Amino acid sequence: MKRFRRLRTTEAMRKLVQETRITAEEMIYPIFVEEGKNIKTPVPSMPGVFRYSIDRMDEMLEEVEKSGISGVLIFGIPKKKDEWGSQAYAKNGVTQQAICHIKEKYPQLLVIADVCLCEYTSHGHCGVVKNGVICNDETLPLLAKMSVSLAGCGADIIAPSDMMDGRVAAIRQALDEAGFLHTPIMSYSAKFASAYYGPFRDAAHSAPCFGDRRSYQMDFHNKKEALRELATDIEEGADMLMVKPALAYLDVLQAAAERFDLPIATYNVSGEYAMVKAAAEQGWIDERRIVTENLIAMKRAGASILITYHALDMAKWLKE
Ligand code: PBG
Numbered sequence: 001m002k003r004f005r006r007l008r009t010t011e012a013m014r015k016l017v018q019e020t021r022i023t024a025e026e027m028i029y030p031i032f033v034e035e036g037k038n039i040k041t042p043v044p045s046m047p048g049v050f051r052y053s054i055d056r057m058d059e060m061l062e063e064v065e066k067s068g069i070s071g072v073l074i075f076g077i078p079k080k081k082d083e084w085g086s087q088a089y090a091k092n093g094v095t096q097q098a099i100c101h102i103k104e105k106y107p108q109l110l111v112i113a114d115v116c117l118c119e120y121t122s123h124g125h126c127g128v129v130k131n132g133v134i135c136n137d138e139t140l141p142l143l144a145k146m147s148v149s150l151a152g153c154g155a156d157i158i159a160p161s162d163m164m165d166g167r168v169a170a171i172r173q174a175l176d177e178a179g180f181l182h183t184p185i186m187s188y189s190a191k192f193a194s195a196y197y198g199p200f201r202d203a204a205h206s207a208p209c210f211g212d213r214r215s216y217q218m219d220f221h222n223k224k225e226a227l228r229e230l231a232t233d234i235e236e237g238a239d240m241l242m243v244k245p246a247l248a249y250l251d252v253l254q255a256a257a258e259r260f261d262l263p264i265a266t267y268n269v270s271g272e273y274a275m276v277k278a279a280a281e282q283g284w285i286d287e288r289r290i291v292t293e294n295l296i297a298m299k300r301a302g303a304s305i306l307i308t309y310h311a312l313d314m315a316k317w318l319k320e
């Protein structure tokens, strides 16, 4: 008889043969930075997540530094929004200032800069809008400008999340021309139009004021198309890829990891986090065990980088 149970007898035995592990270093913690002073506002649908002003960020950043996780993914929320999202590439924009602050005080933390216009535009879309249409090619120079601006503040990685076609090539060219030859691009390559982003849009005040994002983000019925998006981003010069959201898209993640040799990140998004937190607060699930199971599933599917709002908790649990 085959006795699989021989390797399951004790905790030490099980640990010895564990095929998948998580380390703090492969996790990235998303953060929200709001323009203003003395702000630490809880995000109602994301218990444990706050919007900070720069002068209040340090308590959180010190915790990130101590946790051993590699870095943060930064989202800025400006006071003034306009049609062109000009605060996204303003010299003294909130995101620019926040990146400078983090790199000055915590130089060893990696700062990944999310590049997209939706937190900065009055209409909440990820690109330039003309006659109710979200324009692709008109958006590219703005994304390129934003990328150069954030790289100039010390951002270690540029992460475009807008889903315009050709943005990786446009950003790569602009970064190179500005001398940022060594700033890598982590592309949100397969980003699906998803209801799982709901809580994020509350947090970042970035919900579109008309329509939805389905003319640029991917249709979640499609997996082959996701592979074409990923392949195109490699051709355009992406250094790292991303599949987003995570849990409902593990098949896409696995196919991507099997097909491509680049580091692949997955983004365990706001709605996934909100569901776990809500059930845990009710006492209906064991938060630690559920989060561990979810994150291990992402790694098992092939992710090498985990972007998750659970990063600080998970890092703590790993030390226990
Ligand atoms: C901005 C952006 C979004 C997320 C990351 N970058 C929202 C969106 O596309 O509407 C979602 C992150 C999350 O839900 O945690 N383009």
Ligand code: ZN
Residues within 6 Å of the ligand: 116, 117, 118, 119, 125, 126, 161, 162
């Ligand atoms: Zn966007």
